[in-house]
Amino acid sequence: MPRLVMKFGGTSVADIPRIRNVAAHVKREIDAGSEVAVVVSAMAGKTNELVAWCKEAGSHFDNAEYDSVVASGELVTAGLLALVLKDMGLKARSWAGWQIPLVTDDVHGSARIAGIDGTRLGEGFAAGEIAVVAGFQGVHKATNRVTTLGRGGSDTSAVALAAAISADRCDIYTDVDGVYTSDPRVVPKARRLAKVAFEEMLEMASLGAKVLQVRSVELAMVNKVKLYVRSSFDDPAHPQLGTLICDEEDIMEQEVVTGIAFSRDEAQITLRDVADKPGVAAAIFVPLADANINVDMIIQVVSGDATTTDITFTVPATEYERAIKLLKQRQAKIGYAKLHGAQDVVKISAIGVGMRSHSGVAARAFKALAEKGINIRAITTSEIKFSMLIDDAYTELAVRTLHTLYGLDAK
Amino acid sequence: MPRLVMKFGGTSVADIPRIRNVAAHVKREIDAGSEVAVVVSAMAGKTNELVAWCKEAGSHFDNAEYDSVVASGELVTAGLLALVLKDMGLKARSWAGWQIPLVTDDVHGSARIAGIDGTRLGEGFAAGEIAVVAGFQGVHKATNRVTTLGRGGSDTSAVALAAAISADRCDIYTDVDGVYTSDPRVVPKARRLAKVAFEEMLEMASLGAKVLQVRSVELAMVNKVKLYVRSSFDDPAHPQLGTLICDEEDIMEQEVVTGIAFSRDEAQITLRDVADKPGVAAAIFVPLADANINVDMIIQVVSGDATTTDITFTVPATEYERAIKLLKQRQAKIGYAKLHGAQDVVKISAIGVGMRSHSGVAARAFKALAEKGINIRAITTSEIKFSMLIDDAYTELAVRTLHTLYGLDAK
Numbered sequence: 001m002p003r004l005v006m007k008f009g010g011t012s013v014a015d016i017p018r019i020r021n022v023a024a025h026v027k028r029e030i031d032a033g034s035e036v037a038v039v040v041s042a043m044a045g046k047t048n049e050l051v052a053w054c055k056e057a058g059s060h061f062d063n064a065e066y067d068s069v070v071a072s073g074e075l076v077t078a079g080l081l082a083l084v085l086k087d088m089g090l091k092a093r094s095w096a097g098w099q100i101p102l103v104t105d106d107v108h109g110s111a112r113i114a115g116i117d118g119t120r121l122g123e124g125f126a127a128g129e130i131a132v133v134a135g136f137q138g139v140h141k142a143t144n145r146v147t148t149l150g151r152g153g154s155d156t157s158a159v160a161l162a163a164a165i166s167a168d169r170c171d172i173y174t175d176v177d178g179v180y181t182s183d184p185r186v187v188p189k190a191r192r193l194a195k196v197a198f199e200e201m202l203e204m205a206s207l208g209a210k211v212l213q214v215r216s217v218e219l220a221m222v223n224k225v226k227l228y229v230r231s232s233f234d235d236p237a238h239p240q241l242g243t244l245i246c247d248e249e250d251i252m253e254q255e256v257v258t259g260i261a262f263s264r265d266e267a268q269i270t271l272r273d274v275a276d277k278p279g280v281a282a283a284i285f286v287p288l289a290d291a292n293i294n295v296d297m298i299i300q301v302v303s304g305d306a307t308t309t310d311i312t313f314t315v316p317a318t319e320y321e322r323a324i325k326l327l328k329q330r331q332a333k334i335g336y337a338k339l340h341g342a343q344d345v346v347k348i349s350a351i352g353v354g355m356r357s358h359s360g361v362a363a364r365a366f367k368a369l370a371e372k373g374i375n376i377r378a379i380t381t382s383e384i385k386f387s388m389l390i391d392d393a394y395t396e397l398a399v400r401t402l403h404t405l406y407g408l409d410a411k
Numbered sequence: 412m413p414r415l416v417m418k419f420g421g422t423s424v425a426d427i428p429r430i431r432n433v434a435a436h437v438k439r440e441i442d443a444g445s446e447v448a449v450v451v452s453a454m455a456g457k458t459n460e461l462v463a464w465c466k467e468a469g470s471h472f473d474n475a476e477y478d479s480v481v482a483s484g485e486l487v488t489a490g491l492l493a494l495v496l497k498d499m500g501l502k503a504r505s506w507a508g509w510q511i512p513l514v515t516d517d518v519h520g521s522a523r524i525a526g527i528d529g530t531r532l533g534e535g536f537a538a539g540e541i542a543v544v545a546g547f548q549g550v551h552k553a554t555n556r557v558t559t560l561g562r563g564g565s566d567t568s569a570v571a572l573a574a575a576i577s578a579d580r581c582d583i584y585t586d587v588d589g590v591y592t593s594d595p596r597v598v599p600k601a602r603r604l605a606k607v608a609f610e611e612m613l614e615m616a617s618l619g620a621k622v623l624q625v626r627s628v629e630l631a632m633v634n635k636v637k638l639y640v641r642s643s644f645d646d647p648a649h650p651q652l653g654t655l656i657c658d659e660e661d662i663m664e665q666e667v668v669t670g671i672a673f674s675r676d677e678a679q680i681t682l683r684d685v686a687d688k689p690g691v692a693a694a695i696f697v698p699l700a701d702a703n704i705n706v707d708m709i710i711q712v713v714s715g716d717a718t719t720t721d722i723t724f725t726v727p728a729t730e731y732e733r734a735i736k737l738l739k740q741r742q743a744k745i746g747y748a749k750l751h752g753a754q755d756v757v758k759i760s761a762i763g764v765g766m767r768s769h770s771g772v773a774a775r776a777f778k779a780l781a782e783k784g785i786n787i788r789a790i791t792t793s794e795i796k797f798s799m800l801i802d803d804a805y806t807e808l809a810v811r812t813l814h815t816l817y818g819l820d821a822k
Contacts, residue, residue, distance in 0.1 A: 016467040050487065056427040057491045058498035065497070068505050069490035072483040076461065079480035080468045086476070087469035094479050098509070099555055144510055 003125070004034040005170040007135065007158035010044040012173055012232035013077045016084070023084045024236035025173065026130060030090060037121060037131040037165060039158040040081055042073025063108030067137070067148045071097070074134035074154070082132045092130040095121070097146065098139035102157065104147045106140040111147035113138060113156070116164035125165075133161060155216035163223035170225050171242075172212060173232035178243030179204065179211055181408040182260040186399050189409040193258065194241070197248040200258050201227075203351045203385045207261035212245075220245065248353050256354035256361055257406035260399050263347045266296070267320035268377060268389060269327070273308040273337030283334045284311065284327070291326055293319045297347075297378045297389060308337075312378055314389060317343060345377065346395045349387040350402055362386040368405050374398055414536070415445045416581040418546065418569035421455040423584055423643035424488045427495070434495045435647035436584065437541060441501060448532060448542040448576060450569040451492055453484025474519030478548070478559045482508070485545035485565070493543045503541040506532070508548035508557065513568065515549035515558045522549060522558035524567070527575035536576075544572060566627035574634035581636050582653075583623065584643035589654035590615065590622055592819040593671040597810050600820040604669060605652070608659040611669050612638075614762045614796045618672035623656075631656065659764050667765035667772055668817035671810050674758045677707070678731035679788060679800060680738070684719040684748035694745045695722065695738070702737055704730045708758075708789045708800060719748075723789055725800060728754060756788065757806045760798040761813055773797040779816050785809055 006029065008022050022038075029036050041047075050070045054061070078094035085092035100121060104111035121131045135154025138147050149156050155172060162170035178192040179201065196204070198221035205214045211229055220227045230242025248254070274280055281300075288295055298313040315323045324341055327334070355361050362381060365388070369376060374397065378389040390398055403409060417440065419433050433449070440447050452458075461481045465472070489505035496503035511532060515522035532542045546565030549558045560567050566583060573581035589603040590612065607615070609632035616625045622640055631638045641653025659665070685691055692711075699706055709724040726734045735752055738745070766772050773792060776799070780787060785808065789800040801809055814820060 016464060019468065053427060053487070053491055054494060057430065057494035060494075060498045062494055062497050065490045065493045065505055068507070069487050069494075072486045072490075075483045075486075076464070076480050079476045080464055082476045083465060083468035083471075083473055083480075086473050087471045094476055096479070096557075146507075 002034045003037075003165060003167040004029055005037050005039060005158050005162040005165070005167045006173060007039040007154060007171065008041065008173045008232055009154065009175070010041040010047070011175050013040055013081065014044040016080065019077070019081050019084050021236060022081060022173075022232065023088055025232065025239070026085060027088060027090060028236055028239070030130065035125040037133055037161055037167070038081065039133045039135040039154055039161060040074060040077040041135050041154040043077055046073040046076070064145055067108045068146045071134070071137040071146045071148050074136050078132045078134040085130055085132070090130060091128050092132055093124065094132045094134065096134050097137035098144075100133070101141075102138040102160070103141055104138035104149070106143060106145075106147065108145075108147055110150035111138060111140070113149070113160045116160055118165040121165055133157065153213070155213045156219060159216045159219045159223070159225050159227065162225045163219070167225065169228055170220065171228045171230060173230055174211060175231070175233065176211060176229075177231035177234070177240055178229050179245070179259070181258070182399055182403050183262070186262070186396055187260070187403050189400075189403065191408070191410040192241070193243050195244045195246060195251045196258060197251055197353045198245060199248065199384055200351050200353055201245045203349065203382075204259055204261050207263050207347070207349050207351070207387075217245065254354045255352055255407070256358045257350045257352040257402075257408065258354075259351050260402045260406075260408065261349045261351060262395060262399055263349075264392060264395070265317045266314045266345055266347045266389065267317045268312060268314050268342040268345045269320075269323060270310060270312040270340040271327070271334070271336040271338075272310050272340065274311050275335045276307055276309040280334065281311070283330070287326060287330060288315070288323060291322065293323050293326075297380045297387065299378050314345070314347070314378065344392045345389050346392040347387050347389050348395070348398050348402065349385050350406065351385040352406075353384050355384050355386075364405060365402055368401050369398055372397055372401055413445045414448075414576060414578040415440055416448045416450060416569050416573040416576070416578045417584065418450040418565060418582065419452065419584045419643055420565065420586070421452040421458070422586050424451055424492065425455040427491065430488070430492050430495050432647060433492060433584075433643065434499055436643065436650070437496060438499060438501060439647055439650070441541065446536040448544055448572055448578070449492065450544045450546040450565055450572060451485060451488040452546050452565040454488055457484040457487070475556055478519045479557045482545070482548040482557050482559050485547050489543045489545040496541055496543070501541060502539050503543055504535065505543045505545065507545050509550035509555075511544070512552075513549040513571070514552055515560070517551040517554060517556075517558065519556075519558055521561035522551070524549060524560070524571045527571055529576040532576055544568065564624070566624045567630060570627045570630045570634070570636050570638065573636045574630070578636070580639055581631065582639045582641060584641055585622060586642070586644065587622060587640075588642035588645070588651055589640050590656070590670070592669070593810055593814050594673070597673070597807050598671070598814050600811075600814065602819070602821040603652070604654050606655045606657060606662045607669060608662055608764045609656060610659065610795055611762050611764055612656045614760070615670055615672050618674050618758070618760050618762070618798075628656065665765045666763055666818070667769045668761045668763040668813075668819065669765075670762050671813045671817070671819065672760045672762060673806060673810055674760075675803060675806070676728045677725045677756055677758045677800065678728045678734075679723060679725050679753040679756045680731075680734060681721060681723040681751040682738070682745070682747040682749075683721050683751065685722050686746050687718055687720040691745065692722070694741070698737060698741060699726070699734060702733065704734050704737075708791045708798065710789050725756070725758070725789065755803045756800050757803040758798050758800050759806070759809050759813065760796050761817065762796040763817075764795050766795050766797075775816060776813055779812050780809055783808055783812055
């Protein structure tokens with residue numbers, strides 16, 4: 001009998017009518033002959049309410065207590081969905097993380113899954129029972145305390161569960177109907193992708209396409225769990241197609257470029273006239289790393305007189321002020337003449353596993369953007385993507401230009 | 412080191428400022444050198460919200476799922492109080508029922524406590540840690556599922572916990588400052604009792620003085636747990652006195668009558684001209700019992716001709732319509748001439764363990780009420796109380812008359 005994990009996020013379970021809609025999706029899969037485990041998030045807004053109370057409660061934040069408060073939101077949804085399923089005449093029961101058990105380490109607030117014992121869930125399946133699992137949470141064995149997997153952790157719960165019970169597929173129901181070639185709000189001609197390779201999805205997720213948590217995609221890739229992203233707002237009786245995220249080998253006709261992503265959460269810092277000698281890069285980047293500031297793109301341009309150089313790099317926009325302050329404090333130690341910063345920048349990326357076997361893919365982009373008068377401030381490339389930092393005023397123009405260039409526009 | 416259980420209800424933990432107030436009460440006891448376990452209810456209104464969702468979710472109500480949803484409210488409060496205590500520099504951790512574990516039977520929705528393992532809590536005390544326990548809930552061992560003890564069950568949790576950890580006292584913090592000789596809204600001269608015997612408190616609780624759940628008083632009596640009812644709205648630095656509920660022997664000077672209680676939730680039914688022959692009482696009361704209608708006072712008056720009799724009894728007001736319907740259907744079988752009902756009645760009770768050793772206590776009441784022109788419709792007595800059914804128009808007059816009669820008025 002095929003086994004399926006179905007995951008529904010907070011907006012899909014925001015109230016009882018929506019939970020009924022979720023139950024109708026579950027019933028369709030049961031009627032089709034599947035064994036089903038459903039993973040649910042807290043009702044929309046509930047986690048924020050609980051988090052706000054925790055913040056109000058204590059400046060001496062305690063992550064273990066935070067976890068035990070916040071994980072309660074998913075318990076509520078799981079119980080309510082089980083009630084609705086039973087009301088529809090189906091067999092169901094809810095599972096807290098500790099009941100399964102879904103065992104994690106003890107890093108409260110962002111615990112990692114150590115293992116899932118699928119035995120009890122399996123007994124439930126054998127008895128014809130739907131397992132309704134509270135997402136986002138687990139238990140640390142030695143302390144017997146509840147842990148959470150961090151924000152968005154229900155995706156991770158679902159994928160880990162799918163691996164543990166050897167599910168044939170893990171369906172992630174969300175408020176969009178799949179993964180798109182680009183953000184449809186920016187690119188009207190963007191279209192849903194039928195299939196995306198794990199590696200591509202990882203790049204898209206980390207570059208700001210917020211359909212799936214990076215961590216859940218990694219976990220799916222490692223465990224070869226087929227992920228299917230689809231809409232929870234479909235008519236449950238007539239579900240629409242979504243996007244399958246799978247191994248590269250499972251995708252017959254691979255496009256060179258699969259998607260164009262962009263991220264506005266970037267800031268650029270340039271240090272001018274840095275002495276061009278060994279140890280300078282370390283003097284700049286080691287302190288930033290020690291301060292947990294994540295540096296992304298780095299370019300170094302030798303200046304005219306060849307004894308000094310300019311170094312440009314990007315940091316997350318949220319860390320910009322902190323990075324500037326830290327670098328100014330260390331001006332003498334690093335030995336630079338001037339510091340320039342810019343927050344009005346955007347990172348545009350083209351992603352596709354097909355780049356591995358095609359050359360000159362990025363060069364075509366540089367040419368196309370130049371023809372539109374768009375200045376490229378920095379470039380980074382990897383095996384399956386390349387990224388360019390440009391002025392954010394050109395975001396829409398650049399994204400649409402690349403979308404058309406690589407043949408991604410809907411017909 | 413003295414051990415204390417402190418229990419706070421929903422209104423005492425309704426928001427973070429109130430939870431801070433609770434924490435200040437806890438800190439006072441810690442500073443005084445006690446080991447403390449705090450039992451908390453859900454924040455006021457939260458349980459009702461969860462119950463409403465459950466009702467909306469399913470007509471095929473499932474008590475196991477209901478329990479797992481509703482018990483989440485107490486988890487939130489326990490975690491928040493632990494956070495606040497830590498913020499005040501104290502050591503604390505929250506405990507779910509299953510973590511202690513507080514083991515119950517599997518009667519979901521109104522489970523009975525089978526046992527509490529105090530080992531882990533004891534280890535916490537040894538480490539100087541305050542135990543913050545989510546009330547109202549336990550776990551059933553064989554199924555590993557969360558159970559609840561029924562509405563008001565946090566009082567029961569607190570008392571059972573006090574017994575399990577051999578606490579010296581169990582303080583029940585509530586929105587009144589103790590147990591009164593009568594309802595102060597009806598009797599302005601009512602005063603707080605310094606001490607009440609368990610047996611008296613049981614009668615008062617079951618007669619409508621809603622300070623404590625009957626079940627928690629029974630449990631305290633059996634386990635000899637000293638209960639102390641006090642106000643959570645006191646200044647934590649200067650706590651006021653409350654009422655100690657304890658063994659009869661611990662009360663030095665016992666009053667004859669300790670309190671005057673009344674219940675408006677009564678209805679009276681009279682069957683006229685019932686054949687005065689064996690089996691008639693069974694014909695009336697067995698069907699009522701089978702229908703789960705709880706009959707309280709019963710009086711039988713032989714009519715003039717001595718071949719028939721009138722039977723009067725009371726039922727809960729909520730069951731009145733059902734009882735009337737059932738009796739009318741059975742008129743032929745029972746064989747009565749007429750049925751009279753009255754809902755405008757009230758049951759007034761005087762309670763006191765001193766009645767055991769004093770005679771004529773009730774007779775004085777009959778005389779006093781007669782002098783005020785109050786007609787007594789029915790009477791029942793037990794070892795430590797007597798109750799009278801009267802017209803509800805005379806409630807205040809009767810209660811105040813008895814309150815004065817037995818010397819209960821505040822000086």
